[in-house]
Amino acid sequence: MNLIIDAGNTSVKLAIFKKAEIVHLEIVVQDDFVDGVKRIFDKYPKIHSAIVSSVGSLSKDKIKVVAVFCELHELSHASKVPFKNSYTSPQTLGVDRLALITAAYYHNPHHNTLVIDAGTCITYDMLNDFDEYLGGAISPGIQMRYNAMHNQTAKLPLLEKTELIDYIGNSTENCMHSGVIYGVKLELEGVINLYNSRFKDLTVILTGGDTLFLSKRVKNTIFADSKFLLKGLNYLLEYNKH
Secondary structure (H helix, E strand, O other): OEEEEEEOOOEEEEEEEEOOEEEEEEEEEHHHHHHHHHHHHHHOOOOOEEEEEEOOOOOHHHHHHHHHHOEEEEOOOOOOOOOEEOOOOHHHOOHHHHHHHHHHHHHOOOOOEEEEEEOOEEEEEEEOOOOEEEEEEEEEOHHHHHHHHHHOOOOOOOOOOOOOOOOOOOOHHHHHHHHHHHHHHHHHHHHHHHHHHHOOOOEEEEEOOOHHHHHOOOOOOOEEOOOHHHHHHHHHHHHOOO
């Protein structure tokens, strides 16, 4: 069994894989991380390896706790990957993006694949049919756009995403919702069209916290998998054992 740890800015996902299957998944806040790890090993004593992917502020002391229980791999730009990385500054490439491209490599080998991760930021990552990672793009996520309008103006309220029927807003709040939701929808469709025009037989994979919300709104044919990052981390853990 493998323990997959995906640490974000505020919360941490703890997933147990038995071979390629997720048998347990829970989310803890960073303050409860150590207790969560101890509970996991009490419940699953056969865990033999773990990987930590941290894009937030999970401390080194907390990460070291995991190494007390099993072999630990801390994902970094120095980790081995199964694809050719043509990113010009690999040391600045987020480890979450490494995991997403790895998942794409195993999910759709030797084919053009665009991975869209709709979370705090929206990231676009392209793996071509030569298994070469080309790079992509980063833009503000849904909640970040709401936060920006509230924090950088005097009177606009702080909102959260909601179902929206008409793109013509008839109130300030509805106008903000329209700007964010339809803005993201049209961005996704526009970016997908750009990549489709350049890469033959493109597969598009949508993942991240806003996967379900956005997958219903994007016209283009996509494959939605909210656990794609965790799967990529599990592949990377296995790949780095050798």
